[in-house]
Amino acid sequence: GDSVTQMEGPVTLSEEAFLTINCTYTATGYPSLFWYVQYPGEGLQLLLKATKADDKGSNKGFEATYRKETTSFHLEKGSVQVSDSAVYFCALRDTGRRALTFGSGTRLQVQP
Amino acid sequence: EAGVAQSPRYKIIEKRQSVAFWCNPISGHATLYWYQQILGQGPKLLIQFQNNGVVDDSQLPKDRFSAERLKGVDSTLKIQPAKLEDSAVYLCASSLDLGARTYEQYFGPGTRLTVT
Numbered sequence: 001g002d003s004v005t006q007m008e009g010p011v012t013l014s015e016e017a018f019l020t021i022n023c024t025y026t027a028t029g030y031p032s033l034f035w036y037v038q039y040p041g042e043g044l045q046l047l048l049k050a051t052k053a054d055d056k057g058s059n060k061g062f063e064a065t066y067r068k069e070t071t072s073f074h075l076e077k078g079s080v081q082v083s084d085s086a087v088y089f090c091a092l093r094d095t096g097r098r099a100l101t102f103g104s105g106t107r108l109q110v111q112p
Numbered sequence: 113e114a115g116v117a118q119s120p121r122y123k124i125i126e127k128r129q130s131v132a133f134w135c136n137p138i139s140g141h142a143t144l145y146w147y148q149q150i151l152g153q154g155p156k157l158l159i160q161f162q163n164n165g166v167v168d169d170s171q172l173p174k175d176r177f178s179a180e181r182l183k184g185v186d187s188t189l190k191i192q193p194a195k196l197e198d199s200a201v202y203l204c205a206s207s208l209d210l211g212a213r214t215y216e217q218y219f220g221p222g223t224r225l226t227v228t
Contacts, residue, residue: 004154043116044155044203044219089154098143098207098214099168102154 002027002094006103009087013080013110021075021088021106023064029095033057033066033073036089038105044089047075080110114138116220118204124226130192133223137185137206143167144181145217146189147203155203161187162209194227201225 007022025031035047035057048057053068062077073090090103117136125131137144143162147155158177160168163184172179176195181187191198201222208215 043221044205046216091154093214097168098209099145099157099160100155100217102156104152104154 002031002092002101004090004092004101004103006088006090006106009105009107011106011108013108015082015110015112016079017110019075019077019080019084019108021090021108023073023075023090023103025071025073025090025092027071027092027094031092031094033064034091034093034100035062035064035073035075036091036102038087038089040086047088080108082110082112084108085110116204116206116218118202118220118223120223121221122224122226124228125194127196127227128193130190131194131225132188132190133202133204133225135187135189135204135220137187137204138208138218141206141208141218142184143207143209144187145203145205145207146179146187147205149201149203149222151200158189158202191225194225196227199225199227 003026005024032051034049036044037047048059050057050066056065064075087105087107089105091100145160146158149155158172159179161181164181179189201224203222204220205217207217
């Protein structure tokens with residue numbers, strides 16, 4: 001079945017550092033890939049998405065590229081801020097399905 | 113536009129008791145999902161409705177969990193009897209999904225259930 005594997009957290013960075021959160025997936029079809037973010041005390045929000053191989057999703061300075069050859073969708077940001085502190089979830093939606101399969105989440109802590 | 117509403121936000125019960133959660137999706141959204149998020153894990157789909165019909169309930173523990181979506185709008189999720197391992201956040205999500213096209217899922221704030 002479908003699965004998503006994320007790097008374990010917490011990831012602790014200083015403000016303005018470069019961020020990478022690794023995500024790899026297994027799917028039976030041709031999935032769409034997503035990053036969701038959960039800020040403290042808030043619900044899950046879509047951060048970015050990519051629907052086919054080589055697509056790059058981007059939002060709020062975050063980027064992720066759909067790499068079919070390595071089955072990966074790593075999240076990157078060039079300069080993190082304290083306000084980026086949150087839990088980040090990688091997810092996929094496989095062909096013919098509408099429900100999402102999530103990874104276990106990675107907590108990011110950005111220190112001033 | 114109002115978001116997905118859920119209630120209650122928190123619930124503490126003893127094992128073997130019953131509990132019910134309520135979800136009001138975004139107006140006009142055809143698809144409604146219930147996910148279970150155990151501490152330290154990602155959300156896992158329990159059940160998916162398309163209007164008032166069940167599309168996927170393969171991960172729902174049907175001996176104790178039940179869900180309904182009357183009139184294709186609000187939904188309730190019930191657990192009876194609860195077990196310790198049911199302690200989790202229960203998330204409701206909805207998406208527009210017109211015809212064959214799939215749209216973004218919007219999540220509610222969740223109900224945090226603690227079973228003691």
